Amino acid sequence: MRLHSYFRSSTSYRARIALNLKGLDYETVTHHLRKGEQRAADYLALNPQGLVPALEVDGMVIPQSLAIIDYLEERKPDPALLPADLPGRARVRGIAYALACDVHPLNNLRVLSYLADPLGHDQPTVATWFRHWCVVELNALETRLAREPETGSFCHGETPTLADVCLVPQIRNGQRFDVDMAPYPTLQRIYDRCMTFDAFVRAAPENQPDAE
Template identity: 50%
Template sequence: MKLYTFFRSSAAFRMRIALNCKGLAYEPLPVSLPEDEHKLARYLTVHPQGLVPALEDGGKIYVQSLAMMEYLEETRPQPPLLPANAEDRAYVRAVAQIIACEIHPLNNLRTLRYVKKNYGLDEEGVNVWYRHWIAEGLNGLEVFIASSKKHGKYCYRDQITIADCCLVPQVFNAQRYRCDLAPFPTIMAIFEECMKLDAFIDAQPSKQPDAA
């Protein structure tokens, strides 16, 4: 199994966590986003969108982190990253999608590059953009998780799920941009519990071979 990855990509971070939680060995294949390696022809044959991550398994390529985590769940169901019943699976998927589909796209590298170039923003202007959308997104997520009555140590009771795989990288990014996370005590409590686990510790950006 091979994972095309970039150490600071939150989507790739999600996949590293999921693979670690499943106890699956993989070969990391770094793709440098700052150096535009994702736009090179050799990578576009792997992932036509030119995005990371991409997962190679059994000679086939899988893309989009949520789809890849679902693929792992279907092909390697133990230990599970989704709850046993449909209602709780819907809740976990909702948390994951709030992060991956609502929060993350407004703050990923290509979006930040675009607003900086086309709207004349300096570095602080980009940071203001980032912090605004992080605050708005995490505020809704905090209310959703806290009011669900389904969270425990983690997003779903005391079971690690794909929701946690998505939440931790998003908090890492928010910390990197010095966002105020004090208004989100439920999210931060879950983050701190997750970061006690080797699967999360070993997946973090600073532990990756391309972080040097």
């Protein structure tokens, strides 16, 4: 397996955590997003979206972190990243997709770059944008996780799930923009618990071959 990745990409981070939790070996192919390497012709031939991550596996190229994780979950079900029960799976997916669809897309590099140019916003305004969408979602998520009995040491129960795989990179991303975590004790507790796992630590940006 070859994972096309960028150390600071939080969607690549998700894929790395899932691969590590599943105990799967993979080769990392790095693409420097700030230098535009993801738009090189040979990578576009592989993945027309020109985004990372993408996983080369079993003769296919799978783009999209969530599609990669779904694939890994079905190809190597153990350890499971989704609960065995249908209500549990719905809960975990609802948390994961809230992070993956309602926070991260607004705060990735290409969007922040567009706010700077052509829209002409300065760095403090871009940082305010980042924190706005992050805080809106973390508020909602803290409310849910703090009140729901299914929350355990992790977002759902006592083992890491897809929800944690999405939460950890989002919190890490927020740290870069000084998002205050004090209002989110449940999320912080879960983040800290995840970071006691080697699978999460090895996937972190600073432990990638292209880390700066």
